[in-house]
Amino acid sequence: MGRKKELLPGTLDLLILTTLMRSPLHGYGIALSIKRLSDDFLTVEEGSLYPALQRLLLQGWVKAEWKMTDTNRRARFYALTAAGKKQLGLEVTQYEQMIAAIGRVLKGA
Amino acid sequence: METTGKFFRKVRMLFGRERFGNELTEEMEFHREQRMRELMADGVSEREARAQAARQFGNATVAAEESHDEVAFRFETVAQDFRFALRQMRKNRGFAAATVLILALGIGAATTIFSLVDAVLLRPLPFPNPSQLVDVGETVAMIPDAPFSYQDFLDYQKSSTSFSGFDAFTGTGYQLPTAEGAENADGVRVSGGFFNTLGVTALMGRTLQPEDDTTKAPVVVMSYAAWQKYLGGRADAVGQTIDLSGEPFTVVGVMRPDFVFPPMGDAEIWGLIVNRYGHCEQDRSCHSLGGIARLKPGVTVQTASREMSAIAARLEQQYPGSNRGQGGRAALLSERLVSDARPILLTLMGGAALLLLIAFVNVASLLMARAESRRREFAVRGALGASTTRLVRQFVTEGLTLVVIGAGLGTLAALWTARLLAHLLPPDILQHLPALREIGPSAHVIAFACGVSVIGAILFGLVPMLRMPGGEARTEMSEGGRGSSGTAWRKFGSNLVVVELVIACVLLVGAGLLAKSLYRVLRVPMGFNAENIAKVAVSAPHASYEKPEQQVALATAIVREVASVPGVQAAAITTVAPARFNGNTNWIRIVGKPFGGEHNEVNERDVTADYFAVLQPKMKRGRFFTLADEAAKHHVVVINQAFADKYFAGEDPIGQKFGDMGLSPDSIVEVIGVVDDIREGPIDSEIWPAEYVPFSQSPDTGFDLLVRTSQDSGAAIPMIAAAVRRVDRGIALSFEETIEQQIHRSFSAYFHRSAAALVGAFSALALLLSAAGLYGVISFSVGQRTREIGVRMALGAVPSNVYRMILRDAGWLIGIGIAIGLGCAVLAAKLAGKMLFGVASWDAATLVAVALVLGGCSFAAAYAPARRAARLDPVDVLRAE
Known part of the structure; x- marks a missing residue:
């Protein structure tokens, strides 16, 4: 059980919201999607995923709905709300500014 | 908007909490x-x-818990913790009961005393702007807080500029005719502006006014209680004429039910000083008036005090004879009223605080011991995923639950005991501190109880956390809470025990010294035989006995009539019964001695010939006076030993003469006898020089009648009272009691008794609690060392070795605790020196006794666990491992 790649602090919400941009997903789907999109580089710990989802629900950035999966199992699907889309835009901007700033520092060194 | 939306979502989740949990479980199950x-x-x-x-x-x-935390309100987990805490308490009834009881005792005691302190020291006087009210008066040689003489008062009133009101009052008795004979009503005579200075108004009619001083009309104001009692509360009371001491007075007003002037207690009738303008009012040396003044806005009491002194200096120049060496004084009324009670209350508060400290230390130590035994539980819970903050909160909640229950019970008990305690205070104090009669759950008291509880809760929440497993779940679980961790706790617990022993020691020494003071006070040499003497205060109406000859005839008739009552051996009259107070003094000048105009103050008692037959004091020299002396023109006097020692040291006092400061021929008296020091003042006061003057030389309409009976004097009082009334039905009687009762009820006796009783109770509790604390610590230590003891015994240690080992440890703690405790106790006793009487703060007998008692109890507490250890079966112990 090798060491997992830790996410940058504060980026989990951003990743979840991004994943949900395309289509509603259940918790497992979100974890899987992040893993695949990052070419297995990022692993979201379930211990952080579910608390984060509750937090996003509470903020009103995502909404949840119980639906049937392709395999005919009941699962809770999360979807982005209008407020969530706005928040995503905000977080992406902030993230890019942050990365750019860090890049500048690293180059300068 | 955003926050409100969030709030509503939170609330919705709160109500669907169970669904939330189920959904989360299902969701995570699905994930897996x-x-x-x-x-x-x-x-x-x-x-x-x-x-x-x-x-x-x-x-x-x-994951589930953290998800839950994201959406939960804080109080939900608090409620959960609280329910858990209650469950824990139900599971450990003994522990919970002990903790709650100790807390209730500690918090109850502290709250009780605080409610007294609150009522007396913190509650403002019941007048508008009470901080402007000052007590004013004069100072004379032996009495630093002397009252005004009326003439002086008028001068102060006229020339002072610091005050918006400046008035005088003096207690008096008014005789009211009733069906059974005259009754004595407590009265106060005041100067006209008195009520205005206080800032109070009447319920009906009006209060007395400054104009009344000018018109000198015979008017009075009644208290609400007197209006009910004497006039049946009739609506037309104002304007009624009532008979007071044989003279008609018009009632001009009735005061409100809540009006009370603390220095005068429960006065019923309020009249004017000018209405009874007698000998004393004209004499600049007759100090009889209390003073009350209201500071002008912005004037400080210091300024006022300086002005009073300046006026005193001017008066001294103007009247060098009467006012020599006199000063003026002003102090906040609120300060003056509590000056008697303050040392008692502060001492009690100190005792209660120490007790509370012991209680807290004990509970903290109990919680620590429990936390120690629960290390394993918490390690397991931590391993199962409980976060550290959550565990900490659990601890705090458990501490809080205990404190809330303990404090609740303690506060309830306190409200009840505070009323009870108020009765332990001397009646004099109670009369002057009406606030004590209505002790109740004031905001201050509740706030105090809450404050104490909060401190306790924080303490009890935090202390066990010191011993919380710090993430080493594996070590904790495998060691099972044994081993090194226990040692640290043992050290800490030992320190707590030493603190407890020190506190118990201080309280015990305090109680011992106060008890000894009480013993000394009650057995102080009285200088006379106090058994079987009855006392009745007599006041005859002024109107019927205006002339001195009439007063002498009245006294003679009363003594004769009472002496004829069966069982009465002797009856006599004195100005003031013995063991009451030093005062009623005379300023004397010895004939043939150098005199610089100083005030040689001596107690003056005007007595009839049988005074000494009643009191039976020892005669030192010369003789008592007789009926013949009373009748003679030649003035004679008996002095006490203190008088002889002070003014006739090394001389024969018999035949010496003295008189007033001007040695006016009328005042010259000749000493015919020296009597032993009869205790005229309170039992814990110094003996003053005293002179005993034949009543006929200085008669009055008010005096104390003393009667020696062959048997129980208390039972004879009704017959004595009847005999006095046979002389004149218009005579009012009061304070009917025996001299022994009077001493027993006196302020000094109460003072020392209540102090000894209360501190005694505190120290008993402290002893109990600290013994319990020691028992707890030693038991815990024995429990921790079970394996060690087992090994030792397996290797050949015999029970006596085990006893020695355990008791040696305990002995160290006890020794250190007592040694430090005795040192602190002596210091504390030095600080409270005012409360001690006839006993030094380092009284060796008390210190040794306390060391023995405390040491004995502590060893007894340590013995039980030591015995348990010595009886261990090494095989069982080692197998259990």
Whole structure:
């Protein structure tokens, strides 16, 4: 059980919201999607995923709905709300500014 | 908007809490299943896949709990913790009961005393702007807080500029005719502006006014209680004429029911000083008036005090004879009223604080011991995913639950005991501190109880955390809470025990010294035989006995009539019964001695010939006076030993003469006898020089009648009273009691008795609590060392070795505790020196006794666990490991 790649602090919400941009997903789907999109580089710990989802629900950035999966199992699907889309835009901007700033520092060194 | 939306979502989740939990579980279950399926698709066996999925998923409880925390309100977990705490208490009834009881005792005692302190020291006087009211008066040689003479008062009133009101008052008795004979009503005579200075108005009619001083009309104001009692509360009371001491007075007003002037207690009738303008009012040396003044806005009491002194200096120049060496004084009324009670209350508060400290230390130590035994539980809970903050909160909640219950019970008990305690205070104090009669759950008291509880809760929450497992779950679980961790706690617990012993020691020494003071006070040499003497205060109406000859005739008739009552051996009259107070003094000048105009103050008692037959004091020299002396023109006097020692040291006092400061021929008296020091003042006061003057030389209409009976004097009082009334039905009687009762009820006796009783109770509790604390610590230590003891015994140690080992440890703690305690106790007793009487703060007998008692009890407390240790069966112990 090798060491997992830790996410940058504060980026989990951003990743979840991004994943949900395309289509509603259940918790497992979100974890899987992040893993695949990052070419297995990022692993979201379930211990952080579910608390984060509750937090996003509470903020009103995502909404949840119980639906049937392709395999005919009941699962809770999360979807982005209008407020969530706005928040995503905000977080992406902030993230890019942050990365750019860090890049500048690293180059300068 | 955003926050409100969030709030509503939170509330919705709160009500769907169970669904939330179920959904979360289902969701996570689904997650694990998906993962498993995926792994199985990769060819992993079902069993292995399940295990991997679970491992990868991590701690489901933590995830669920954290998810829950994201959406939960804080109070939900608090309620959960609270329910858990209650469950814990139900499971450990003994522990919970002990903790709650100790807390209730400690907090109850502290709250009780605080409610007294609050009522007396913190509650403002019941007048508008009470901080402007000052007590004013004069100072004379032996009395630093002397009252005004009326003439002086008028001068002060006229020339002072610091005050918006400046008035005088003096207690008096008014005789009211009733069906059974005259009754004595407590009265006060005041100067006209008195009520205005206080800032109070009447319920009906008006109060007395400054104009009344000018018109000198015979008017009075009644208290609400007197209006009910004497006039049946009739609506037309104002304007009625009532008979007071044989003279008609018009009632001009009735005061409100809540009006009370603390220095005068429960006065019923309020009249004017000018209405009874007698000998004393004209004499600049007759100090009889209390003073009350209101500071002008912005004037400080210091300024006022300086002005009073300046006026005193001017008066001294103007009247060098009467005012020599006199000063003026002003102090806040609120300060003056509590000056008697303050040392008692502060001492009690100190005692209560120490007791509270012991209680807290004990509970903290109990909680620590429990936390120690629960280290394993917490380690397991931590391993199962409980976060550290959550565990800490659990601790705090448990501490808080105990404190809330303990404090609740303690406060309830306090409200009840405070009323009870108020009765332990001397009646004099109670009369002057009406606030004590209405002790109740004031905001201050509740706030105090809450404050104490909060401190306790914080303490009890935090202390066990010191011993919380710090993440080393594996070590804790494998060691099972044994081993090194216990040692640290043992040290800490030992320190707590030493603190407890020190406090108990201080309280015990205090109680011992106060008890000894009480013993000394009650057995102080009285200088006379106090058994079987009855006392009745007599006041005859002024109107009927205006002339001195009439007063002498009245006294003679009363003594004769009372002496004829069966069982009465002797009856006599004195100005003031013995063991009451020093005062009623005369300023003397010895004939043939150098005199610089100083005030030689001596107690003057005007007595009839049988005074000494009643009191039976020892005669030192010369003789008592007789009826013949009373009748003679030749003035004679008997002095006490203190007088002889002070003014006739090394001389024969018999035949010496003295008189007033001007040695006016009328005042010259000749000493015919020296009597032993009869205790005229309170039992814990100094003996003053005293002169005993034949009543006929200085008669009055008010005096104390003393009667020696052959048997129980208390039982004879009704017959004595009847005999006095046979002389004149218009005579009012009061304070009927025996001299022994009077001493017993006196301020000094009460003072020392209540102090000894209360501190005694505190120290008993402290002894009990600290013994319990010591028992707890030693038991815990024995429990921790069970294995060690078992090994020792297996290796050949005999029970006596084990006893020695355990008791040596305890002995160290006890020794250190007592040694420090005795040192602190002596210091504390020095600080409270005012409360001691006839006993030194380092009284060796008391210190040794306390050391023995405390040491004995402590060893007894340590003995039980030591015995348990010595009886251990090494085989059982080692097998249990």
